[in-house]
Amino acid sequence: MMFGWTGVILRVNLTNGEIKKEPTNMQDARLFIGARGLASKILSDEIDPKIDPLSPANKLIFAPGPLSGTMAPSMGRYNVVCKAALNGVIAASNSGGSFGPEVKFAGYDMIIVEGAAKKPVYLWIFDDEVEIRDASDLWGKNVPDTTDAIRAVTDEDAKVACIGPGGEKKVLFANIMNEMHRAAGRSGVGAVMGSKNLKAVAVVGTKPIEVADPEAFEKAVIDARKKISEHPVGGTGLRVYGTDVLVNILNGVGSLPTRNFHDGYFPSADKFGGETLTAKYLTRPKGCFSCIISCGRVTKVTNPKYAGEGEGPEYETAWGFGSDCGVDDMDAITKANYLCNELGIDTITCATTIACAMDLYESGYITLKDTGGLAIPFGSAENMVKLVEMIGNREGFGDQLAEGSYRLAKRYGHPEFSMTAKMQEMPAYDPRGVQGIGLHYATSNRGGCHVRGYTISPEVLGVPFKVDQHATEGKPQLVKTFQDLTAALDSTGSCLFATFGIGADELAALLSAVTGVHYSTEDFMKAGDRIWNLERLFDLKAGFTGKDDRLPDRIMKEPIQTGPSKGEVSHLDKMLPEYYKLRGWDTKGVPTEEKLQELSLI
Amino acid sequence: MAKFIMIHPDKCTGCKNCVVACSYEKENHFRPSASRIHVYSWEREGISVPMMCQQCSDAPCVSVCPTGAMHRVFGSSLIEYDSGKCIRCRMCVQACPFGNAVYDSVTDQIIKCDTCHDDPSCVIACPVKAIEYVEENVATRSRKKAFATKFKEAFQEVA
Numbered sequence: 007m008m009f010g011w012t013g014v015i016l017r018v019n020l021t022n023g024e025i026k027k028e029p030t031n032m033q034d035a036r037l038f039i040g041a042r043g044l045a046s047k048i049l050s051d052e053i054d055p056k057i058d059p060l061s062p063a064n065k066l067i068f069a070p071g072p073l074s075g076t077m078a079p080s081m082g083r084y085n086v087v088c089k090a091a092l093n094g095v096i097a098a099s100n101s102g103g104s105f106g107p108e109v110k111f112a113g114y115d116m117i118i119v120e121g122a123a124k125k126p127v128y129l130w131i132f133d134d135e136v137e138i139r140d141a142s143d144l145w146g147k148n149v150p151d152t153t154d155a156i157r158a159v160t161d162e163d164a165k166v167a168c169i170g171p172g173g174e175k176k177v178l179f180a181n182i183m184n185e186m187h188r189a190a191g192r193s194g195v196g197a198v199m200g201s202k203n204l205k206a207v208a209v210v211g212t213k214p215i216e217v218a219d220p221e222a223f224e225k226a227v228i229d230a231r232k233k234i235s236e237h238p239v240g241g242t243g244l245r246v247y248g249t250d251v252l253v254n255i256l257n258g259v260g261s262l263p264t265r266n267f268h269d270g271y272f273p274s275a276d277k278f279g280g281e282t283l284t285a286k287y288l289t290r291p292k293g294c295f296s297c298i299i300s301c302g303r304v305t306k307v308t309n310p311k312y313a314g315e316g317e318g319p320e321y322e323t324a325w326g327f328g329s330d331c332g333v334d335d336m337d338a339i340t341k342a343n344y345l346c347n348e349l350g351i352d353t354i355t356c357a358t359t360i361a362c363a364m365d366l367y368e369s370g371y372i373t374l375k376d377t378g379g380l381a382i383p384f385g386s387a388e389n390m391v392k393l394v395e396m397i398g399n400r401e402g403f404g405d406q407l408a409e410g411s412y413r414l415a416k417r418y419g420h421p422e423f424s425m426t427a428k429m430q431e432m433p434a435y436d437p438r439g440v441q442g443i444g445l446h447y448a449t450s451n452r453g454g455c456h457v458r459g460y461t462i463s464p465e466v467l468g469v470p471f472k473v474d475q476h477a478t479e480g481k482p483q484l485v486k487t488f489q490d491l492t493a494a495l496d497s498t499g500s501c502l503f504a505t506f507g508i509g510a511d512e513l514a515a516l517l518s519a520v521t522g523v524h525y526s527t528e529d530f531m532k533a534g535d536r537i538w539n540l541e542r543l544f545d546l547k548a549g550f551t552g553k554d555d556r557l558p559d560r561i562m563k564e565p566i567q568t569g570p571s572k573g574e575v576s577h578l579d580k581m582l583p584e585y586y587k588l589r590g591w592d593t594k595g596v597p598t599e600e601k602l603q604e605l606s607l608i
Numbered sequence: 609m610a611k612f613i614m615i616h617p618d619k620c621t622g623c624k625n626c627v628v629a630c631s632y633e634k635e636n637h638f639r640p641s642a643s644r645i646h647v648y649s650w651e652r653e654g655i656s657v658p659m660m661c662q663q664c665s666d667a668p669c670v671s672v673c674p675t676g677a678m679h680r681v682f683g684s685s686l687i688e689y690d691s692g693k694c695i696r697c698r699m700c701v702q703a704c705p706f707g708n709a710v711y712d713s714v715t716d717q718i719i720k721c722d723t724c725h726d727d728p729s730c731v732i733a734c735p736v737k738a739i740e741y742v743e744e745n746v747a748t749r750s751r752k753k754a755f756a757t758k759f760k761e762a763f764q765e766v767a
Contacts, residue, residue, distance in 0.1 A: 075638050077628040077733065104624065111640060150652060163648065186651040212641035214714075220636065235735065289654060291736075293623030298735035300621040304654030317654065 009218035010072035010521035011035055015048075016114045016136065018129060020202055021062060021121030025136050030115045036523050037606060041071035041106075042098040043497030043537040045087035045116055049096065050540060055548035059089040059194075060176060060201040062122035068167065068207060069116040070106035071499030075215040075295075076223075078516045079231045080501040082106060082294030084190075089548070091194030091201075092178045092355065092410055093429035093453050096544040098496065099181070099195045100457065101167075102294035102302075103188035106499060108165040111211025123203040128168075130160050131209045141205040145174060148348040149183045152206060161210045168206035169196045170350025175400045176200050177408040179355035183347060187302075187317035188294070191352040193430065193452055218522025226515040234507030235298055239469060244301040244503060245291055247280030249321040252434070253328070254279045259466055259475060260571030261439030263432075264329040265384045266358070266365040267425045267560055270436040271569025272329035278336045283319070287340060292317065299503055305340060312341035312391065319343040319353070322456070325434035326357025331364060332384030339387075342394045349398025355410055358431040360393050362411035362423050363403075371418045377403045422559050428453030428550065437561050437578075439571035440465050442473075442481040445581045446489065448555045451541035457502055459489040469506060478577045482585035490534030497537060536605040539589075539597050543607070552595025555582060610685035613721070613728060613739055614747050615658050620738035622649040622656030629733030633724060635715070642712050644721040645730045645739075658739055660730070661708040661721035663687050669700035669709050669720075678709075678718070685744070689718055 017026045030044075038044040045067040057063040070084040084106025090097035109117060112131050119129070126141040144152050149170040156166050165185060172180035173196030180196030181189045190196075217223045234240040243251050256262040257275040264272040276282060283303065292302030306315045319327070319340055327339040346353045360382075366372040367382045374381065380389050380403060396404025406414055411431055415424035425432050430453030437444025442461035447454050456462070461484050463469040473480065491510055492502060498517055514530040517523075525533070561576045586593060590601030602608045624640070624647050631643040640646075645660040667687050669678045677694035680687055700709040700718060709720045721728075723741070731741045 075628075077625060077632060077638065082623075111638075153651070185649075212639070214631075214635070214637040214639035214642075216637045217632075231735075290618065291621055292654060292656075293621035293735075295624055296628055297621070297623045298625065300623065300736065302621070315652070315654070 007216055009216050010076070010517075011040065012110060012113050012115050012213075012215070014114055015116055015118060016131070017118045017120065018136065018138065019120045020123040020127065020138065020204060023138055025138070035072070035115070037533065038537060038540070039071060039494065039497035039517070039533055040115060041069045041074070041083070041497045041499055042085040042087065042100070043493065043533065045069035045085060046096055046098060046537060046540055046544070048118065049087050049089070050544050053089065055089065055096075055544050057089060059091045059094060059198060062202070064089050064198055064201070066119040066195070066198050066202060066204070067116055068109060068119075070110050071497055072521050073516060074499030075107035075110040076217065076520055077296050078227055078500070078520070079234055080294070080297045080299055080504045081499045082297055083496070083499055083501050084109065085496060086182055086190040086195040088195055088198045090452065091176070091180070091197035093193070093412075094548050095193070095428060095452050095550065096541050096548075097193035097195055097452055099190035099192050100496060101182070101184055101188045101190035102501060103165070103185040104295040105165040105167050105184035105188070105209065107295045108209045108211050110215055111213055112209050113211065113213045117207065119202060119204060122201060126203050126205050128156060128206040128208065129204065131207070132161070133210070133212055144205045146171065149350050150186050150348060153186050156206055156208045160208050164208040164210050166206055166208045168350070169199050170348060170398065172349045172351035172398045173197055173200035174205075175408070177351050177397060177400065178410050179352040179359075180350055181352045183350050187347055189347065189352070192354065192455060194352070196350050217520050219519045222515070223519035226512065226519050230504070230508045230512045230516060231298055233512065234504060237507040239467060240299055240503060240506030244299050244506065247284050248291070248301050248303045249280075250278075250283045250303070250319060250324050251280035252321040253324055254281065255466065256435060258570070259439060260566060260569035261436040261466070261475070262325060262329050263425075263434060263436045265332045266330060266361040266423070267436065267558070268365070269568055270439045270566035270571050270574075272334070274334040275329055277334040278324045278328040278339050282336060283324070287336065294501065297501065299501075301503060307337050307340050309337040312337040314341055314344045316344040316347060318347070322434045323353040323357065326354055326361070327390060330358055330361040331390050333387045333390060335387040338391050342391050345391065345394045345398065349395070351398050354433050355431045356394060356397060358425060359397075359407050359411040359414060360390055362415055362425065363393075363407060365423050366415065366418050366420060371420055425558055425560070426454050427557055428554050430454040435462055436566065436571065437557055437576045438566050438574045440475045441478050441577060441581070442484050444557055444561065444576040444578055445481055445485045445585060448557050448578055448582065449485070449489075449585060451538065451545055458492050459485050460492065460502065461485055461488050463488075463505070470509070476571070476574060478580045482581050482588050485585060486588050489538055490531050492534070493537040494530050494534030497533065532605070536607060539602065539605055539607055542597060546596060552586075555595055610744050611726070611741050612663060612685065612744050612747065613660060613723065613731065614742050616738045616740070617655060617657045619736050620647065620656040620658060621736055622647055623735065625733040625735060626658060626730035626739060629729040633729040634719070642714065642719060644719055659706065659708060661687065662706060668703040668705060672699040672703040674699065686722060687720070688722060689720060691717055694718060
């Protein structure tokens with residue numbers, strides 16, 4: 007009998023229509039756990055990192071983890087792993103809801119999609135029955151309509167992950183949406199799905215997930231639930247205000263990037279913060295599978311100009327369409343969020359690409375002629391909302407923005423306007439005001455990204471302990487620890503927010519109890535280190551080098567102009583060499599043979 | 609006094625902790641299809657509703673059962689199921705107007721909520737008290753009071 011893992015991988019080749027069920031390599035499963043780790047191992051083994059991400063040679067893996075589907079708290083996450091459309095790194099884009107657990111209930115540790123279909127198709131999975139079905143009628147539909155249409159012809163309660171027009175048109179930051187509102191947002195995994203002509207994956211599962219040591223498991227669950235629900239962030243802050251609670255917190259420490267990172271402070275930020283969202287927009291909180299936090303926001307905008315219903319905005323979205331675009335109109339911000347979800351595009355890269363365009367426009371490098379008559383200085387809320395639709399449908403000027411800010415800024419001759427690390431847009435924490443997160447952005451294996459080394463916890467929130475946000479001392483170790491912990495955590499099926507309450511000890515206990523494979527805290531952290539290095543090797547083979555572990559010049563040279571972090575720049579150069587050393591990498595950022603041996607990677 | 613499981617869809621977040629807790633309590637593994645409680649979510653509206661056996665006083669599942677397997681013990685508010693007497697005719701499944709009696713082919717049993725014999729696991733697992741196990745006679749008191757509060761506030765505004 008299998009515990010935690012199902013022991014079966016579903017492999018679907020869209021080029022020749024072949025559907026296979028293979029045994030999970032259990033030796034790899036022990037080393038790389040599942041989800042992000044195990045899927046990255048499979049991708050690394052099976053594709054050449056140099057391929058064009060939008061070619062049929064790329065593979066798209068939908069991967070829950072061994073804890074997915076159990077009642078360990080907040081285990082609703084799964085990862086979509088492939089070579090990233092946006093920037094060519096190894097992508098593991100993480101989403102919540104119930105889709106991941108449903109894949110497990112259908113009997114699979116993961117679903118590997120290969121090749122490309124000649125015409126639009128979707129995948130229908132009901133336990134052992136797997137069909138590739140025609141999706142011609144679905145092509146062009148937005149995310150909610152696609153979801154409803156598939157349920158009408160499969161099962162009314164099917165869990166559906168799909169792309170919208172953004173993925174179909176290969177917007178380079180298109181996402182994959184499941185259950186209408188949850189997004190595997192970053193890296194452009196939706197464009198990869200679109201390149202395969204795969205509109206959706208619909209799943210119903212009725213099989214069991216077994217637990218190896220019920221007694222230890224029950225004890226670990228009670229312990230973990232207690233710690234999360236008693237935590238001020240996990241138990242209260244996120245449930246009451248959602249992630250958007252961070253707006254006022256980050257603005258309060260002068261690290262809320264403003265107007266394409268020209269500044270780190272936005273005086274009217276409260277207008278789009280969590281307190282405002284709760285008071286004026288929130289209908290009710292929503293939780294992913296087995297979540298006890300419920301940070302999801304079911305919301306409504308009544309202003310006729312931007313009327314709509316949906317979920318969000320999350321902090322990153324409110325910030326991106328908010329201060330980063332110089333906008334404080336929460337109606338417009340929320341509407342932009344709804345549109346991104348319906349069109350199936352990443353809110354972070356969408357918003358920050360618009361911010362980059364506004365910056366280029368204000369500097370005169372982009373003119374009305376380029377935008378098709380659309381005036382887009384910072385703060386133009388109405389045209390920002392228009393641009394979201396134009397991007398999702400690749401219409402007019404939106405077609406240029408659909409390539410992301412790196413290509414946009416380069417096209418207009420000013421690559422320094424793109425606020426990216428490894429060609430992916432940095433999120434909502436100014437790396438000049440918070441030093442550790444800057445080192446993380448620069449070294450993250452998927453480029454600019456906050457959820458793989460969230461040092462904001464200790465640097466700003468004081469969780470589990472407070473460190474000085476402006477200091478560089480100790481940050482390389484902090485970044486490495488958070489990156490390793492998150493790599494292991496992401497591989498279990500857990501939500502990152504569980505760390506507002508629990509850590510490696512509790513996760514290792516849950517994983518051991520469910521799978522029957524003993525993981526000490528050290529084993530668990532080492533698995534994270536292993537996964538991090540595996541991803542690094544992929545990126546190096548894809549053509550990235552240590553020279554790409556950098557931040558934009560603006561972050562290194564132009565100080566924050568106003569607010570509590572005024573005068574600060576990033577001191578990345580002070581931290582990077584120590585980080586390499588701690589990682590066991592040479593001075594060029596390449597893992598040493600000794601390190602790879604230690605991690606069983608060679 | 610007897611208790612019953614009261615649902616509050618306005619509080620439900622759709623997390624399904626109740627569903628997994630039930631399946632684990634009853635079947636010792638995680639299999640939502642074998643759970644006695646289900647949560648349906650309407651994603652466009654963002655509403656979720658938990659559903660389980662209502663323990664009807666005049667229960668169709670009991671009325672149609674030809675062997676007395678589905679029965680009420682005298683003095684109890686619970687509808688109980690006796691697997692030994694059951695001939696798996698699935699008449700109860702057909703009769704339940706809520707769809708809350710289900711035949712499970714894996715265990716060859718009729719599955720339905722039995723309130724875990726007065727200590728429902730789903731209620732313990734719910735992180736937001738969207739399902740509660742409450743005294744029947746006062747069950748709706750807090751719901752009534754919540755509405756009464758709205759009246760009170762309206763009157764206060766007028767006055």
